[in-house]
Amino acid sequence: MSIIKETKQERSLRKSRERVVKKFILLIIGLAALVALIFGVVWSAQQSGTTSGPQTVKVDLASITADDHVLGTPGGVTLIEYSDFQCPACAAYEPLVKEVVADFRDDLLFVYRHYPLPQHQNARLAAQVSEAAAVQGKFWEISTLMFANQTAWASQSPTTARVTFASYASELGLDMNRFEADLVSEAVAERVERDYLSGVQARVSGTPTFYLDGVEVKARTAGEFADLIEAAIKTKNNEPNSSTTTQTTVNE
Amino acid sequence: MNQIVPLPPKLQLTSNRLTLTIAALGLLGFLDASYLTAKHFLGGSVRCLLVEGCDVVTGSQYSTIGGVIPVALLGVLYYSLILTFIFLHRETGRDLWWWLLAGWSLLGLGFSGWLLYLQAAILGAYCFYCLVSAGISILIFLLVFSRFITRKKF
Numbered sequence A: 001m002s003i004i005k006e007t008k009q010e011r012s013l014r015k016s017r018e019r020v021v022k023k024f025i026l027l028i029i030g031l032a033a034l035v036a037l038i039f040g041v042v043w044s045a046q047q048s049g050t051t052s053g054p055q056t057v058k059v060d061l062a063s064i065t066a067d068d069h070v071l072g073t074p075g076g077v078t079l080i081e082y083s084d085f086q087c088p089a090c091a092a093y094e095p096l097v098k099e100v101v102a103d104f105r106d107d108l109l110f111v112y113r114h115y116p117l118p119q120h121q122n123a124r125l126a127a128q129v130s131e132a133a134a135v136q137g138k139f140w141e142i143s144t145l146m147f148a149n150q151t152a153w154a155s156q157s158p159t160t161a162r163v164t165f166a167s168y169a170s171e172l173g174l175d176m177n178r179f180e181a182d183l184v185s186e187a188v189a190e191r192v193e194r195d196y197l198s199g200v201q202a203r204v205s206g207t208p209t210f211y212l213d214g215v216e217v218k219a220r221t222a223g224e225f226a227d228l229i230e231a232a233i234k235t236k237n238n239e240p241n242s243s244t245t246t247q248t249t250v251n252e
Numbered sequence B: 001m002n003q004i005v006p007l008p009p010k011l012q013l014t015s016n017r018l019t020l021t022i023a024a025l026g027l028l029g030f031l032d033a034s035y036l037t038a039k040h041f042l043g044g045s046v047r048c049l050l051v052e053g054c055d056v057v058t059g060s061q062y063s064t065i066g067g068v069i070p071v072a073l074l075g076v077l078y079y080s081l082i083l084t085f086i087f088l089h090r091e092t093g094r095d096l097w098w099w100l101l102a103g104w105s106l107l108g109l110g111f112s113g114w115l116l117y118l119q120a121a122i123l124g125a126y127c128f129y130c131l132v133s134a135g136i137s138i139l140i141f142l143l144v145f146s147r148f149i150t151r152k153k154f
Helices: A002-052 A088-103 A123-135 A139-148 A150-154 A158-171 A176-183 A186-201 A222-238 A242-250 B009-014 B016-042 B054-058 B071-092 B095-123 B128-150
Strands: A069-072 A077-083 A108-114 A209-212 A215-217
Touching (some): A002 B071, A069 A139, A123 A158, A123 A176, A139 A150, A139 A158, A150 A158, A158 A176, A209 A222, B016 B054, B016 B071, B071 B095, B095 B128
Parallel strands (some): A077 A108
Antiparallel strands (some): A069 A108
């Protein structure tokens, strides 16, 4: 008799346990569905925002300030690059950008901005190193070294990469005491963060991202860049008075 | 495997409103954290209500752990477990789940404190949805621990 009673109790226990498990599974499914729903809503809101919002067509990038890293001449068109020293595509673009900047040096202002991607472990440090070098006027020199040796330091641990970066700094003849002090300074960290946040605001989605007079452009070769820049110069000259455009159009 | 021993119904009933409140807060926090996670992965600025500098917070280096795991995702995990513990406590009536809930909410309180400190002292900027989450986790902690004070026998 007692055996039967026990099994009954056991069965009711088992049943209640199964009920809990079932409800729990339902809870998990419900939560997962909620997450999916939120992702869907956010995603669709962003899709409609990018197609209908007129302000997204032309990105209002923060105005170029005196401590921005620029090459070329102001007054013409402006090309802004959001870049990451650890991104292979950015390294590939570097010589190409330099070529374009040299070709259009009288009509183009090139601006380099940091957009260190979170998944690149040494990218932010690299950006800060370049800012510490910029304090001593060697921003472009060290950025060339960064890109040229990217494969060497990209896989290093942050501590080792820091040593590698210091070797670049001394190679460039920087005052190392000052460099080390600047590297850990708040000003340098904030400078990188400022660039990064302006990129977030401009909705940079990857690196490198280029903005030509505030409009995102995609180009794969120096020739494609040249076409885009020439077109931008043309429209720019057309706006105030159309008489100055004859030179650029006849050439091709 | 331990046997599931339900508590006397009286004891369950008294805590009913408390557990439901905590569950509701947990769900709210879950939605909040899910939104921030979605924004992290899909990009774009979070809506900034009442405060300024939301993008400063969500775009900062502190918004991820080691640049890989977004803090918002940890929030989703945190609230999922809060909901799991409260669910298991309600279903089984076992005190173990309440103890786990208490420990977990204490951890959440500490982490929220750290995130509040980062916003106030380091970044000097606040993010509305982060503040909501901090508020919720503080409330959850207070409610969970209120049961230790109001109930002598636990």
